[in-house]
Amino acid sequence: xxxxxIAQSILDIIVSNxxxxxxxxxxxxxxxxxxxxxxxxxxxxxxxxAITAETNLxxxxxxxxxxxxxxxxxxxxxxxxxxxGSALCASCGSVDTTILSGxxxxxxxxxxxxxx
Amino acid sequence: MSVITIERKxxxxxxxxxxxxxxxxxxxxxxxLNMVSSPGAGKTSLLERTLAHLHGRLPVAVIxxxxxxxxDAQRVAKFGIPVVQIVTNGGCHLDAxxxxxxxxxxxxxGVKVVVIENVxxxxxxxxxxxxxxxxxxxxxxxxxxxxxxKYPTMFRNAGVLIVNKIDLLPHLPxxxxxxxxxxxxxxxxxxxxxxxxxxxxxxxxWCEWLEKMCAKKP
Numbered sequence: 001x002x003x004x005x006i007a008q009s010i011l012d013i014i015v016s017n018x019x020x021x022x023x024x025x026x027x028x029x030x031x032x033x034x035x036x037x038x039x040x041x042x043x044x045x046x047x048x049x050a051i052t053a054e055t056n057l058x059x060x061x062x063x064x065x066x067x068x069x070x071x072x073x074x075x076x077x078x079x080x081x082x083x084x085g086s087a088l089c090a091s092c093g094s095v096d097t098t099i100l101s102g103x104x105x106x107x108x109x110x111x112x113x114x115x116x
Numbered sequence: 117m118s119v120i121t122i123e124r125k126x127x128x129x130x131x132x133x134x135x136x137x138x139x140x141x142x143x144x145x146x147x148x149l150n151m152v153s154s155p156g157a158g159k160t161s162l163l164e165r166t167l168a169h170l171h172g173r174l175p176v177a178v179i180x181x182x183x184x185x186x187x188d189a190q191r192v193a194k195f196g197i198p199v200v201q202i203v204t205n206g207g208c209h210l211d212a213x214x215x216x217x218x219x220x221x222x223x224x225x226g227v228k229v230v231v232i233e234n235v236x237x238x239x240x241x242x243x244x245x246x247x248x249x250x251x252x253x254x255x256x257x258x259x260x261x262x263x264x265x266k267y268p269t270m271f272r273n274a275g276v277l278i279v280n281k282i283d284l285l286p287h288l289p290x291x292x293x294x295x296x297x298x299x300x301x302x303x304x305x306x307x308x309x310x311x312x313x314x315x316x317x318x319x320x321x322w323c324e325w326l327e328k329m330c331a332k333k334p
Binding site for chain 1: 121122128244
């Protein structure tokens with residue numbers, strides 16, 4: 001259940017980037033989470049809600065963009081997506097591949113409503 | 117509506133501390149392993165066999181991570197080496213700050229290898245860089261040969277796979293070749309060792325590799 005400590009890291013980033021008197025205007029916190037990052041987006045959303053409930057960030061919600069796991073095969077040149085996080089080329093069976101995306105856990109932006 | 121753009125890793129703070137840990141280890145010429153596995157795969161037993169084999173050859177220090185108790189630190193302390201126990205009190209993984217704090221009470225003079233034995237868990241420790249040189253994932257034969265496919269993130273982030281409890285293979289339906297094939301399909305760069313802490317099979321090969329890696333350090 002490391003989503004809880006990841007939610008805490010997200011909270012820390014928000015608090016260090018938004019002035020304290022504007023925290024209650026935070027509405028959406030956007031993240032990019034790879035499908036093979038080992039993070040369950042729904043758990044992360046739940047944990048974030050749990051730790052921000054009854055705080056000045058209680059109206060903030062996570063907006064998680066799920067990034068597909070994509071590899072590039074150096075043997076046959078095929079760029080391909082797979083759901084299982086495999087480094088194996090589905091076309092030629094080579095393992096000489098590079099991961100292009102799908103393992104990231106990236107913060108992207110904070111949206112605030114009606115800043116005074 | 118106003119937008120603040122923050123393009124950075126969510127775990128950037130952890131990664132910064134991990135980098136400081138890594139810099140400290142490198143400055144001192146210490147090779148650091150982050151040992152991970154599911155609970156009961158045999159990390160502590162493997163560590164004990166490793167310490168026994170390396171005794172008098174390579175000075176090792178150990179950081180133990182457990183949810184509760186210092187049982188593992190007590191087992192390791194019998195080898196007369198520096199050891200510190202981190203009790204996470206429910207935390208499912210070690211992070212870089214816990215390691216940085218533990219280093220305050222770990223004697224590193226003369227030490228060439230630090231082994232961090234992580235909390236038994238194949239999910240959460242995968243995301244946390246501790247400042248190690250390499251992650252060593254231990255998978256035991258009793259866990260089944262499909263483990264790497266179920267926990268790809270951990271196997272992808274590791275540099276070494278130790279297949280432990282190979283003495284039990286004759287009694288199990290799992291196939292070690294399938295396990296290795298599955299692991300290499302996730303991470304073709306994995307260096308693979310096969311060990312038994314009961315018969316000591318493979319321990320010498322694993323320790324020889326570790327000594328070789330340490331010899332490369334300045």
